[in-house]
Amino acid sequence: xxxxxxxxxxxxxEKRETATLKCYPIPRxxxxxxxxxxxxxxxxxxxxxxEKMQSDKGSIPDRFSAQQFSDYxxxxxxxxxxxxxxxxxxxxxxxSGGGEKLFFGSGTQLSVL
Amino acid sequence: AQKITQTQPGxxxxxxxxxxxxxxxxxxxxxxxxxxYKQPSSGEMIFLIYQGSYDEQNATEGRYSLNFQKARKxxxxxxxxxxxxxxxxxxxxxxxGQGTGGFxxxxxxxTRLFVKA
Numbered sequence: 001x002x003x004x005x006x007x008x009x010x011x012x013x014e015k016r017e018t019a020t021l022k023c024y025p026i027p028r029x030x031x032x033x034x035x036x037x038x039x040x041x042x043x044x045x046x047x048x049x050x051e052k053m054q055s056d057k058g059s060i061p062d063r064f065s066a067q068q069f070s071d072y073x074x075x076x077x078x079x080x081x082x083x084x085x086x087x088x089x090x091x092x093x094x095x096s097g098g099g100e101k102l103f104f105g106s107g108t109q110l111s112v113l
Numbered sequence: 114a115q116k117i118t119q120t121q122p123g124x125x126x127x128x129x130x131x132x133x134x135x136x137x138x139x140x141x142x143x144x145x146x147x148x149x150y151k152q153p154s155s156g157e158m159i160f161l162i163y164q165g166s167y168d169e170q171n172a173t174e175g176r177y178s179l180n181f182q183k184a185r186k187x188x189x190x191x192x193x194x195x196x197x198x199x200x201x202x203x204x205x206x207x208x209x210g211q212g213t214g215g216f217x218x219x220x221x222x223x224t225r226l227f228v229k230a
Binding site (some may be wrong): 009042048056092101102106107 | 148
């Protein structure tokens with residue numbers, strides 16, 4: 001079965017650069033979530049989209065923005081990167097009629113040097 | 114505000130034995146969902162089991178089962194017949210909110226399980 005696809009798997013950036021992470025949800029899933037997981041930490045909710053509209057917002061810095069496109073894929077844009085942004089970024093998708101259990105992608109490991 | 118508490122940073126279990134991972138939650142909502150995820154060293158997040166707040170029966174998925182005690186706001190994960198491949202970080206999670214729409218799911222700090230041969 002198709003899973004959540006994230007790209008790239010690894011990304012290395014310098015401070016103050018920008019980064020764009022992409023997420024392709026499982027077909028028919030109408031909701032996308034972004035999470036940030038620092039080393040040894042639990043995943044922290046950033047933002048979610050339901051049917052291409054922002055649904056809920058967590059601890060997402062103002063330097064970050066995200067959107068969900070007409071084909072349901074989502075992009076997380078990160079600007080003015082800081083060392084503390086180094087983390088594993090997960091995208092997850094769910095189907096609103098399925099108990100909203102999240103299916104996660106493999107994550108993008110972002111390293112800011 | 115919603116909160117998930119996992120009080121066991123690490124647990125050891127002998128292969129083929131059962132183990133219980135504790136999780137308590139705090140919410141003022143009547144409708145919520147509770148989840149357990151497994152994160153092996155490879156980093157992926159794997160969904161294990163789900164319990165809805167209105168489900169009267171404890172959820173079961175293969176070797177995984179939940180001991181859901183709503184009045185105590187706890188949802189402990191029981192893994193039976195532990196296998197070496199069960200060694201991983203286990204996260205308890207909760208989603209508040211009703212209806213459709215991408216309500217956030219929050220995670221506990223996790224419990225690292227070590228299965229001994």
